[in-house]
Amino acid sequence: MIVTLITGGSDGIGAELARQLAAKQRGDAALVLAGRSQQKLDAVAAQCQAQGAKTLCVAMDVAQEPQCRSLVDQAMQQFGRIDNLINNAGVSAQALFEEVKAEDLHWYETLMKVNLWGSVWCTHAALPHLKATRGRIVAVGSLAGLFGVPGRTAYSATKFAMTGFFEALRIELRGAGVSVTTAYPGVVATSIRHRGFNARGEPAGSSGLKEDDAMPVEECARLILEGMEKREREVVMVAKARLGRFMKLIAPGWVEKQALAALKDEVKPH
Numbered sequence: 001m002i003v004t005l006i007t008g009g010s011d012g013i014g015a016e017l018a019r020q021l022a023a024k025q026r027g028d029a030a031l032v033l034a035g036r037s038q039q040k041l042d043a044v045a046a047q048c049q050a051q052g053a054k055t056l057c058v059a060m061d062v063a064q065e066p067q068c069r070s071l072v073d074q075a076m077q078q079f080g081r082i083d084n085l086i087n088n089a090g091v092s093a094q095a096l097f098e099e100v101k102a103e104d105l106h107w108y109e110t111l112m113k114v115n116l117w118g119s120v121w122c123t124h125a126a127l128p129h130l131k132a133t134r135g136r137i138v139a140v141g142s143l144a145g146l147f148g149v150p151g152r153t154a155y156s157a158t159k160f161a162m163t164g165f166f167e168a169l170r171i172e173l174r175g176a177g178v179s180v181t182t183a184y185p186g187v188v189a190t191s192i193r194h195r196g197f198n199a200r201g202e203p204a205g206s207s208g209l210k211e212d213d214a215m216p217v218e219e220c221a222r223l224i225l226e227g228m229e230k231r232e233r234e235v236v237m238v239a240k241a242r243l244g245r246f247m248k249l250i251a252p253g254w255v256e257k258q259a260l261a262a263l264k265d266e267v268k269p270h
């Protein structure tokens with residue numbers, strides 16, 4: 001039995017990770033799916049069970065530390081071990097910093113709680129169990145955690161924080177046999193940007209990014225699982241991003257132009 005805990009397993013990339021693990025591992029798969037929507041979790045679990053996987057759905061909020069600890073406890077009670085922890089739950093946002101009113105700035109903290117602290121709390125709770133299985137940790141970061149993206153000061157801050165946290169942790173865990181893989185998706189075809197916050201901290205309802213070349217969610221999930229399987233340090237999914245990392249050292253102005261070009265005209269800074 002291979003036990004994989006996926007936060008944000010109710011939709012998008014996390015749900016697809018679950019479906020692909022179920023299809024691959026069949027009866028060996030034990031999937032712990034966490035997210036706020038019980039209904040959506042149950043629907044994903046049913047798809048996984050149809051492939052022979054065992055499932056446990058936990059309706060919870062990663063922005064609450066006790067709920068992260070309880071999630072890990074419930075996984076241990078049900079399956080007795082954790083082999084993989086995929087920190088995937090996340091929220092997006094699209095707003096120019098100067099357009100966010102002082103009374104609304106609190107959602108920057110909410111975003112940090114979900115994207116960074118949810119990952120920190122789940123990882124801290126699961127670590128002893130992952131050490132026991134010499135398991136794998138995956139952090140689903142973002143290209144916004146490698147490059148500052150205009151209109152995404154909040155989101156970039158959370159994802160840069162994830163980049164640093166998991167880079168440091170990877171080195172700490174070298175001797176323990178627990179690998180840490182950080183995935184950096186670009187634009188992936190999910191509803192994350194529609195659900196993400198606008199300047200007032202409400203669901204944006206539309207995407208501020210050009211979506212024409214969005215990566216299919218199936219491809220993104222496949223690349224993340226490949227990286228986890230091979231215990232890769234990083235999964236940088238698009239060639240332009242791999243080039244961008246080098247260009248940032250020698251021509252940062254070019255990289256900034258690329259980041260600006262990713263935005264739709266109507267959301268660009270004036």
Ligand SMILES: NC(=O)c1ccc[n+]([C@@H]2O[C@H](COP(=O)([O-])OP(=O)(O)OC[C@H]3O[C@@H](n4cnc5c(N)ncnc54)[C@H](OP(=O)(O)O)[C@@H]3O)[C@@H](O)[C@H]2O)c1
Pocket residue numbers: 007008009010011012013014034035036037038040060061062063088089090091092114140141142143184185186187188189190191192193195
């Ligand atoms: N899609 C992209 O283009 C893209 C690009 C780069 C990085 N990423 C990253 O990939 C990850 C998954 O994104 P996605 O595109 O699959 O987004 P999505 O379709 O919106 O799914 C997000 C998942 O996170 C869960 N979630 C959100 N807030 C939560 C909370 N407070 N507590 C527990 N679960 C929560 C959601 O479940 P509930 O709503 O049921 O809580 C859902 O299952 C995120 O970390 C995101 O930043 C995505």
